[in-house]
Amino acid sequence: MEQTDIDSALIERCVHDLARHGKYGETGVWRTVYSPEWVAARDEIAAWMRDAGLDVRSDAVGNVWGRVDGSEGAGSIVTGSHFDSQRPGGRFDGVLGIISGVVAVRALLEQVGRPRRTIEVVALCEEESSRFPTAMFWGSRAITGGIKPGDVDSTFDLDGMTIAQAMREVGLDPDRAGEAIRNDIDAFIELHIEQGPLLEQLGLPVAVVSAITGIRTYTVELRGTANHAGAFPMDLRRDPMADAAEIISGLINTAHRMGRPTVTTVGRIQAEPNYPPIVPERVTFSVDARHPDPDKREHLYAMHEALMNEVAERRGLDLTLTVRSQHAPQTCDHELVRLFEDTARELAIAFTTMPSGAAHDSQQIATIARVIMLFVQSKDGRSHTPEEFTSTEHAAEGTRVLAGGLRRLAY
Amino acid sequence: MEQTDIDSALIERCVHDLARHGKYGETGVWRTVYSPEWVAARDEIAAWMRDAGLDVRSDAVGNVWGRVDGSEGAGSIVTGSHFDSQRPGGRFDGVLGIISGVVAVRALLEQVGRPRRTIEVVALCEEESSRFPTAMFWGSRAITGGIKPGDVDSTFDLDGMTIAQAMREVGLDPDRAGEAIRNDIDAFIELHIEQGPLLEQLGLPVAVVSAITGIRTYTVELRGTANHAGAFPMDLRRDPMADAAEIISGLINTAHRMGRPTVTTVGRIQAEPNYPPIVPERVTFSVDARHPDPDKREHLYAMHEALMNEVAERRGLDLTLTVRSQHAPQTCDHELVRLFEDTARELAIAFTTMPSGAAHDSQQIATIARVIMLFVQSKDGRSHTPEEFTSTEHAAEGTRVLAGGLRRLAY
Numbered sequence: 001m002e003q004t005d006i007d008s009a010l011i012e013r014c015v016h017d018l019a020r021h022g023k024y025g026e027t028g029v030w031r032t033v034y035s036p037e038w039v040a041a042r043d044e045i046a047a048w049m050r051d052a053g054l055d056v057r058s059d060a061v062g063n064v065w066g067r068v069d070g071s072e073g074a075g076s077i078v079t080g081s082h083f084d085s086q087r088p089g090g091r092f093d094g095v096l097g098i099i100s101g102v103v104a105v106r107a108l109l110e111q112v113g114r115p116r117r118t119i120e121v122v123a124l125c126e127e128e129s130s131r132f133p134t135a136m137f138w139g140s141r142a143i144t145g146g147i148k149p150g151d152v153d154s155t156f157d158l159d160g161m162t163i164a165q166a167m168r169e170v171g172l173d174p175d176r177a178g179e180a181i182r183n184d185i186d187a188f189i190e191l192h193i194e195q196g197p198l199l200e201q202l203g204l205p206v207a208v209v210s211a212i213t214g215i216r217t218y219t220v221e222l223r224g225t226a227n228h229a230g231a232f233p234m235d236l237r238r239d240p241m242a243d244a245a246e247i248i249s250g251l252i253n254t255a256h257r258m259g260r261p262t263v264t265t266v267g268r269i270q271a272e273p274n275y276p277p278i279v280p281e282r283v284t285f286s287v288d289a290r291h292p293d294p295d296k297r298e299h300l301y302a303m304h305e306a307l308m309n310e311v312a313e314r315r316g317l318d319l320t321l322t323v324r325s326q327h328a329p330q331t332c333d334h335e336l337v338r339l340f341e342d343t344a345r346e347l348a349i350a351f352t353t354m355p356s357g358a359a360h361d362s363q364q365i366a367t368i369a370r371v372i373m374l375f376v377q378s379k380d381g382r383s384h385t386p387e388e389f390t391s392t393e394h395a396a397e398g399t400r401v402l403a404g405g406l407r408r409l410a411y
Numbered sequence: 412m413e414q415t416d417i418d419s420a421l422i423e424r425c426v427h428d429l430a431r432h433g434k435y436g437e438t439g440v441w442r443t444v445y446s447p448e449w450v451a452a453r454d455e456i457a458a459w460m461r462d463a464g465l466d467v468r469s470d471a472v473g474n475v476w477g478r479v480d481g482s483e484g485a486g487s488i489v490t491g492s493h494f495d496s497q498r499p500g501g502r503f504d505g506v507l508g509i510i511s512g513v514v515a516v517r518a519l520l521e522q523v524g525r526p527r528r529t530i531e532v533v534a535l536c537e538e539e540s541s542r543f544p545t546a547m548f549w550g551s552r553a554i555t556g557g558i559k560p561g562d563v564d565s566t567f568d569l570d571g572m573t574i575a576q577a578m579r580e581v582g583l584d585p586d587r588a589g590e591a592i593r594n595d596i597d598a599f600i601e602l603h604i605e606q607g608p609l610l611e612q613l614g615l616p617v618a619v620v621s622a623i624t625g626i627r628t629y630t631v632e633l634r635g636t637a638n639h640a641g642a643f644p645m646d647l648r649r650d651p652m653a654d655a656a657e658i659i660s661g662l663i664n665t666a667h668r669m670g671r672p673t674v675t676t677v678g679r680i681q682a683e684p685n686y687p688p689i690v691p692e693r694v695t696f697s698v699d700a701r702h703p704d705p706d707k708r709e710h711l712y713a714m715h716e717a718l719m720n721e722v723a724e725r726r727g728l729d730l731t732l733t734v735r736s737q738h739a740p741q742t743c744d745h746e747l748v749r750l751f752e753d754t755a756r757e758l759a760i761a762f763t764t765m766p767s768g769a770a771h772d773s774q775q776i777a778t779i780a781r782v783i784m785l786f787v788q789s790k791d792g793r794s795h796t797p798e799e800f801t802s803t804e805h806a807a808e809g810t811r812v813l814a815g816g817l818r819r820l821a822y
Contacts, residue, residue: 233608
């Protein structure tokens, strides 16, 4: 297999240039969907695509597509990721999948010429739900038909603005959001930073992703009785903090015992009245539990729910368990996994194959196309923070694997 | 022993009338120190005292004193409590100790005449620290010399106003706060609602309080590393939420196992960034731990601190343990305990003897006088809430015991 030369200086320049739009401190980015800095980033990405020799268009929700038509028919081979960020996030999450796509396709067009199959690079408008809490995967959901009529008017940002109004402000017509649907994509390849420490620990630049984890998030509310912290004996209390502590310990221990890649996280907690000398009346917390294997995931949730019910009943607390979100696990396409593993092997780029513990646009796009993801090493496994960092060397290795796979698929 | 007739209708009327000042909903009161409603309550209490035949004065911090000079010398026999409230609180906490004092002394003066020893009823200006978080026991501390020069300018309310300015607004000169000191009090008797459920469970109207609990409050801060809830394996996390849950369970279980009257409460908790899909970087919580026995109290704190240090070290988290406040336990005067027990027995009023799990002004006054407290039954043990309730019948039983004890001490 012939190697495609990848311009690593161009990758570095693109990372640097795009980080100017929504720059936050030295290395951070704060770029939420449909903001002025998002518009600036979109325009810069479109310019890169044109410069790479692609035909560029923005779709009905603001996804940017760069396309080169193949000499034969059949569905498109698409690569890309999202260009919105956390508040603040870093310079790599999402964006690196767009940059590697542009750089890989540019190299292929220059070095190999017109493809047999149509290739597209897509810059997805929104993935992080960092402005509109319920908008998660807005870009990829628009493509797959996952945005329902009325969603544009019932999706609010933290200031109460609808996403419809935000779209109008950047020149998009929210009534046309449905027109972003695609039904002609054959394969979607998303390169992304790992967001965990495993590649760094293994000393590897790249992973082929075999599956994307399944997620369920709960809000757990425990209600007891507020009482005086001094005058009310321990044995007569209905203390939801004691209950919450036992449950949180139990959930985290359960995930520990099941071993990798099981993860369970309590990231948010709130007590009421949240006053030191009062036994709380109510404690509310989030549970985020993930497993990429459908059966083990169901087992994890069954154990979690049994534990919560048992503790609340034994302690006489009122438990309300609300499922906030669900994302089914997504096995990546077996053929594509094998194709990218073979590509990395032939390019002599050291890699491992692993599941993704994070959610990604690929999960959405899997409903309409074969999908595969590539991970590149993240320093300290950090992401969603200005400190996230991926070296240009590792990004270039990932882009080489991406280009090699695109070459196999489209030429 | 002759019984003093107590006007229970007067008790009920006083509770009702005073609750108008700072009325909150149907049964609540919101009356913080030096507020307009506090001024109205102060003036009404002064009128009751005058009506009972007492000489009335307001001291340098706004405590109201009603006095009848005894025919002999020696220190005063004082009874009373505070008339500020929580935000909101109820109609009984604090106030009932003033009302019972006025009603008891009025009955004694009418039915027995001038006492041998000087009797005073005091309405303390502030106890709850519900407006100025660091002002706790402002009224009783002024009497005992516990207010230091400069305190008036470094004690701020939640809007940033100094207590000096608040005092000026109600006509008090903050520079004269030191003049409230008393050194001529022999005995202080404080009647108060129980704030716990024990009397109700025992079916008793009254308790003689043998000791006031010792309190230590901590702020516990645990710092780990924020990470992605999906991509970061459980076994590599430094998750302060897991640590906090284990510690909170352990602290509460420790207090349980030590048995009554040990209490440990985690009333406040906060996670950062407090975002469901992020392993928290920091979890902070309060610990309020109480025991009335000095040695057992030290043992409780030693066990709590050892547990927190052990868990944090084992889990590799950074622990910062800050002692926020300390109140030494206060044994009530043995002679006074016996005297009030005897009084209740002779009056055929069923009672128990118990420690107070709540902090009270009596703890402060114990530094300059013999102290004793009486509790009356609280419905469901509720306090610091508009729902707190004590029946007139129980309040009158407590007032009978108070009057009986005053009669023994002052006549």
